[in-house]
Amino acid sequence: xxxxxxxxxxxxxxxxxxxxxxxxxxxxxxxxxxxxxxxxxxxxxxxxxxxxxxxxxxxxxxxxxxxxxxxxxxxxxxxxxxxxxxxxxxxxxxxxxxxxxxxxxxxxxxxxxxxxxxxxxxxxxxxxxxxxxxxxxxxxxxxxxxxxxxxxxxxxxxxxxxxxxxxxxxxxxxxxxxxxxxxxxxxxxxxxxxxxxxxxxxxxxxxxxxxxxxxxxxxxxxxxxxxxxxxxxxxxxxxxxxxxxxxxxxxxxxxxxxxxxxx
Amino acid sequence: xxxxxxxxxxxxxxxxxxxxxxxxxxxxxxxxxxxxxxxxxxxxxxxxxxxxxxxxxxxxxxxxxxxxxxxxxxxxxxxxxxxxxxxxxxxxxxxxxxxxxxxxxxxxxxxxxxxxxxxxxxxxxxxxxxxxxxxxxxxxxxxxxxxxxxxxxxxxxxxxxxxxxxxxxxxxxxxxxxxxxxxxxxxxxxxxxxxxxxxxxxxxxxxxxxxxxxxxxxxxxxxxxxxxxxxxxxxxxxxxxxxxxxxxxxxxxxxxxxxxxxxxxxxxxxxxxxxxxxxxxxxxxxxxxxxxxxxxxxxxxxxxxxxxxxxxxxxxxxxxxxxxxxxxxxxxxxxxxxxx
Numbered sequence: 001x002x003x004x005x006x007x008x009x010x011x012x013x014x015x016x017x018x019x020x021x022x023x024x025x026x027x028x029x030x031x032x033x034x035x036x037x038x039x040x041x042x043x044x045x046x047x048x049x050x051x052x053x054x055x056x057x058x059x060x061x062x063x064x065x066x067x068x069x070x071x072x073x074x075x076x077x078x079x080x081x082x083x084x085x086x087x088x089x090x091x092x093x094x095x096x097x098x099x100x101x102x103x104x105x106x107x108x109x110x111x112x113x114x115x116x117x118x119x120x121x122x123x124x125x126x127x128x129x130x131x132x133x134x135x136x137x138x139x140x141x142x143x144x145x146x147x148x149x150x151x152x153x154x155x156x157x158x159x160x161x162x163x164x165x166x167x168x169x170x171x172x173x174x175x176x177x178x179x180x181x182x183x184x185x186x187x188x189x190x191x192x193x194x195x196x197x198x199x200x201x202x203x204x205x206x207x208x209x210x211x212x213x214x215x216x217x218x219x220x221x222x223x224x225x226x227x228x229x230x231x232x233x234x235x236x237x238x239x240x241x242x243x244x245x246x247x248x249x250x251x252x253x254x255x256x257x258x259x260x261x262x263x
Numbered sequence: 264x265x266x267x268x269x270x271x272x273x274x275x276x277x278x279x280x281x282x283x284x285x286x287x288x289x290x291x292x293x294x295x296x297x298x299x300x301x302x303x304x305x306x307x308x309x310x311x312x313x314x315x316x317x318x319x320x321x322x323x324x325x326x327x328x329x330x331x332x333x334x335x336x337x338x339x340x341x342x343x344x345x346x347x348x349x350x351x352x353x354x355x356x357x358x359x360x361x362x363x364x365x366x367x368x369x370x371x372x373x374x375x376x377x378x379x380x381x382x383x384x385x386x387x388x389x390x391x392x393x394x395x396x397x398x399x400x401x402x403x404x405x406x407x408x409x410x411x412x413x414x415x416x417x418x419x420x421x422x423x424x425x426x427x428x429x430x431x432x433x434x435x436x437x438x439x440x441x442x443x444x445x446x447x448x449x450x451x452x453x454x455x456x457x458x459x460x461x462x463x464x465x466x467x468x469x470x471x472x473x474x475x476x477x478x479x480x481x482x483x484x485x486x487x488x489x490x491x492x493x494x495x496x497x498x499x500x501x502x503x504x505x506x507x508x509x510x511x512x513x514x515x516x517x518x519x520x521x522x523x524x525x526x527x528x529x530x531x532x533x534x535x536x537x538x539x540x541x542x543x544x545x546x547x548x549x550x551x552x553x554x555x556x557x558x559x560x561x562x563x564x565x566x567x568x569x570x571x572x573x574x575x576x577x578x579x580x581x582x583x584x585x586x587x588x589x590x591x592x593x594x595x596x597x598x599x600x601x602x603x
Binding site: 118 | 475490
């Protein structure tokens with residue numbers, strides 16, 4: 001594979017006596033879906049918060065495109081190219097789809113209308129939002145002027161994911177994107193994740209849902225008690241083996257495949 | 264994964280069965296000021312049928328003039344309510360600001376424009392105090408402004424020392440009370456200022472990023488923050504801009520009563536909220552249109568005026584306004600509740 005787009009080495013985060021992360025390494029390559037699994041308290045959330053700028057690690061380095069970075073806020077991570085979609089749907093329900101896609105990144109009109117009167121380029125943003133949604137193949141979103149609260153949970157999640165991927169981000173972190181969704185809606189979101197991967201984005205998927213993870217992930221990073229228990233692939237291990245590693249029933253070595261760990 | 268591409272889902276099938284209720288809901292969702300507009304037109308027609316004098320230009324001019332104070336104040340109140348806040352001190356700040364303006368001119372001989380400027384600064388500072396308390400100390404707006412209502416009222420009464428200020432006509436500060444006649448309509452400068460305020464803020468809320476962020480912040484502050492909006496700055500700006508609107512309203516008030524009275528506008532706090540709520544803006548934030556507040560303020564005055572012309576006990580106007588407030592809040596609950 002090529003150079004990792006996002007790389008972290010020896011990430012440590014301690015909360016008083018509680019060790020959130022005990023020296024975790026992670027490599028993420030363009031055009032791959034890296035799933036992060038682990039039991040509650042395994043450090044999944046701490047890991048992605050450190051990567052997305054929501055938390056500052058106590059030690060360890062994070063590299064983006066080979067350059068060492070340190071984020072003091074999610075805004076800084078976003079400006080670098082790491083977008084995060086949170087479990088709590090980060091969309092404003094009363095605003096329409098286009099407004100949500102461009103929220104906090106609104107575009108103004110050209111000329112005096114924009115510079116003096118600060119007028120937004122609403123038609124332009126609507127057109128681009130429509131184009132973008134179509135490009136992503138989210139066919140269930142027909143009317144771009146529809147308010148987000150009239151959408152189903154899966155469609156809302158699709159809007160949130162689309163926004164994360166829309167603005168030149170290279171890495172999209174998805175925190176439990178399917179936790180609140182039904183079977184069919186989950187399918188829509190997984191298909192969207194695959195679409196984004198095909199566009200060359202690198203995706204970190206945090207999920208509890210083993211079938212989803214095995215369906216969509218290229219590699220699976222298993223966290224256990226703040227440590228990295230191993231990196232496997234859906235081909236090298238079965239979901240049952242993954243759960244066994246996750247819960248500590250077996251180690252990666254015992255599971256009989258060490259090859260995948262270094263990929 | 265072909266089974267994922269099928270277009271027919273339960274909710275899509277259900278969505279196609281759009282009932283009349285669903286369509287009405289969708290329209291109201293997009294245009295929250297529509298139902299108050301219907302009420303205003305219906306009330307106007309009804310009162311016009313009862314007493315044809317209602318539609319005389321002179322009478323309509325009076326309605327507009329009477330609505331100018333609460334109507335202007337409601338612009339500021341709309342900004343606050345859109346952020347899911349409320350400003351109970353808005354009328355008290357207006358009276359304080361108007362008193363500062365009038366007293367500086369009358370007692371201290373300060374030129375009108377400078378007195379106006381100082382009065383505006385007082386109103387903006389008062390708004391900033393509310394905004395800082397809400398954003399920095401994280402107190403609920405209701406409690407903050409309940410407290411500052413008492414404080415600003417007390418400051419006003421202490422500063423006034425029981426005085427009512429009267430200004431001579433044709434001065435700079437009373438210019439807002441001057442009449443401009445368009446045909447048989449007699450509008451005051453204050454009425455026109457109110458309409459300009461509505462035009463400016465209808466534009467700012469709909470067409471600028473600041474407006475979008477104000478709606479988003481009131482709608483879902485957490486999501487807005489995650490999207491990258493600095494919600495505290497947006498909130499603070501809403502209170503400060505509302506302060507400026509209150510200051511302009513204070514000027515309109517000085518023109519209307521030719522001076523300043525510490526006891527003027529004691530009901531303006533709640534009347535401005537009434538206008539905003541009747542106008543279809545949600546008390547839960549993020550929904551509504553500023554033009555609705557103008558319609559709300561006009562509805563209150565139309566009922567006042569129309570019932571008087573119809574020879575009905577004026578207490579029925581209070582009753583009617585109360586019912587309208589409850590209907591408006593009920594409609595808002597309905598608009599917010601129905602999901603796909």
